[in-house]
Amino acid sequence: MAEKFEFPQDLVDAQLKLDTVRAELSALYKRLPWSVAPLPGWSHTKEGGRSYESKRPDSPGWTDEEKQQVKTLRARQMDLVTHIFVHVFWASCPDPVVARSALKHIADKPVHAPEP
Numbered sequence: 001m002a003e004k005f006e007f008p009q010d011l012v013d014a015q016l017k018l019d020t021v022r023a024e025l026s027a028l029y030k031r032l033p034w035s036v037a038p039l040p041g042w043s044h045t046k047e048g049g050r051s052y053e054s055k056r057p058d059s060p061g062w063t064d065e066e067k068q069q070v071k072t073l074r075a076r077q078m079d080l081v082t083h084i085f086v087h088v089f090w091a092s093c094p095d096p097v098v099a100r101s102a103l104k105h106i107a108d109k110p111v112h113a114p115e116p
Contacts, residue, residue, distance in 0.1 A: 005099045007106070011087050015103050018080040025073045032066055035059035 038061035044054050062070075084103070090096045 005093070005102055007099075007103060008087070008089055011084065011089055011103065012106055014080050014083045014087075015106055018077065018084065019107055021073055021077045021080060025070070025077060028066075028069060028073065032062055032070075033059040035061060036067070037061045 034056055037059075039059045041056045041058040042054075044050050046053055090099070093099045
């Protein structure tokens with residue numbers, strides 16, 4: 001049976017914002033070239049002792065704007081993680097490990113409208 005924790009609203013808000021920032025950062029990384037700096041691509045076959053084939057196209061590198069986007073999102077992520085990590089709630093929580101796990105999954109829980 002899962003325990004129910006009464007998380008402070010600012011802690012819940014920080015976790016939900018953290019989830020959003022992580023999703024934005026992940027989506028950004030998927031759109032960006034594979035290398036920050038411009039680098040030539042490659043193609044390797046299984047010949048020559050390699051256990052798998054791999055290839056990458058040439059990377060134009062990241063633009064200054066893309067680097068700034070990553071920097072901004074990573075800084076926001078760190079601020080939110082720090083806020084969550086040092087929150088006073090954890091000092092009064094009987095089982096902070098289980099509570100932290102529950103907080104990480106707070107967005108998974110459906111929100112039900114109150115019964116009339």
